[in-house]
Amino acid sequence: MLRYQSKGEVHKDFHRLTCATLHYLIDNYGQDALVQVLKNTAQKVYKTIHEGLKNEVPDELVEFWTYYLERENGDFSIEKTEDVIRLVVRDCPALRHLAKLDGKPDPLMCEGTAIFNHALAEGSPYELTTERTGDFSCIQTLKKRESEK
């Protein structure tokens, strides 16, 4: 069950503000600030997803990916095998919207996602990695850490 569910219109301009904010944090307080804020967001705002991963129940993470990428018209699929859950994003709605507004996507958004994902799985038996595969695409992989197998 998703902790937060949004209805109605989607205001995609918030992606631009997110991107500007990530830059602001780095420019004014350094990389550690970016990590700290994204870690707090991942572990405190998304507490139920974080706790779910710690308890080996990744269902809400999958629901979160599906619900919000569908809401924002992303092109994606989720592949599940016994040991791995893989989110394949072929066209990221956040990067696509940035490109629409500013002419190009900003890779800092992807770096932010990687930091966020790392923090989300921190302290859990899983690792959640983010691999950028193109200007608008990535693969996010949830799998058990080697030490947990």
Place this chain on the structure above:
Amino acid sequence: MIPSDHFVRFYNEVFKFIDAQGPEELKKYYDRVSKNQEYHCLKLFTEEKLEGMYKYWEHIRIEENCDMVNRLEDGCYSFEFFSCPSLSKAVDNDAGPCPKYCNHCPGWILPLMTKAGVFAVYNLIDRKQPRCEMFVFTEKERAAKQAALLIEKYGKDVILTNF
């Protein structure tokens, strides 16, 4: 990706972090946000003044699903949020709201109003409630009169102006 629907809850964490860095840090951040917002509204506000503000917040009302009213009457643009979606999300949040969360709206809006050559009075009402209102005039005297009325009713701490 942080969904655009969840931007507010991320923003709330940003405010907590920046506020902890020093007393003037949030003000500096609001100035930067205001600068970024010029992209969306400065031309509209400068060229069309109160009508431009009505257009901008009408667009926001629809796209951000706001329970609010926009008014343009008797030489005054005003809005009133009955249930601000932004603070509502910051409150409906396992991380808890930043006590200064509401300050960001006047923080970015008031500098833009100055650049647009108008006079604004922002009433936060109560930082714990998702309600607020703003009144904008082209004459400073009328804005000052409105500010005085609101200060008498709500107190100085929640009334902010750009003059």
